[in-house]
């Protein structure tokens with residue numbers, strides 16, 4: 138049976154997608170790849186791994202041939218804040234990487250999953266109930282690469298019949314791996330401070346509303362989309378999906394139900410605030426629900442409870458083992 142290749146496997150999504158795919162399809166069927174090799178002992182390194190720089194087509198092709206790959210989850214990319222710092226590198230990695238992955242997919246008949254983002258929208262997009270099909274004029278390099286990638290994936294499907302599918306992911310919250318340079322990172326950082334009883338300084342304004350999702354829902358969405366009956370898919374690249382939408386003030390209030398003394402201060406970073414202001418407050422994911430049955434399992438309340446439990450368990454493993 139053909140294998141699955143995950144690029145950017147050492148990142149925030151890959152660190153949880155790889156173990157989930159291995160549990161679902163079998164250890165040997167999932168090849169984890171990254172430009173930085175996974176450290177021995179990490180979950181990603183528990184099965185086949187490849188060193189892979191997505192800006193080199195020969196490296197992608199080598200991995201696809203060597204492991205007889207049938208599906209590529211292409212996660213390697215720069216996030217929004219880093220992309221604003223390094224727009225040229227962001228274009229090369231985000232667009233150059235995807236273009237090469239699609240070319241290899243065309244030559245070897247692979248299906249491709251591509252993670253788009255709420256960053257594919259811009260200031261002129263309707264802010265609330267953002268429709269699946271709407272104005273997409275992003276004002277950031279990250280957003281420009283995401284819209285262009287959605288279009289490129291559609292092109293490879295329409296022109297060459299490559300089975301490309303994608304999701305417009307909101308901010309992802311996880312206790313496993315940290316995000317690397319996104320605008321929604323505050324929603325992860327705050328938990329790490331809360332469980333240590335330390336104050337948190339948030340880089341977004343308290344009223345900045347953005348879509349968010351707990352990682353287990355996002356991982357399930359990726360697998361379900363790739364397994365969905367193609368007959369039902371009208372929108373392939375890419376589906377709006379969301380689970381909750383909140384501001385830093387609302388997240389703080391929810392965490393304070395468990396950590397009443399949590400102190401949150403604000404020191405607004407103008408770059409990340411401008412990015413957040415250009416994104417929707419709450420998107421409409423009806424198309425994903427109708428076309429392939431998308432439904433989140435975690436809301437703000439259950440996500441906060443689960444994050445705090447998981448991070449506290451990591452902080453105090455001996456106390457938990459002895460039940461004290």
Ligand code: AKB
Pocket residue numbers: 216217218253254255256306307308309316318319320321322
């Ligand atoms: C980011 O903040 O850059 C990402 C995203 C929403 O695409 N988390």
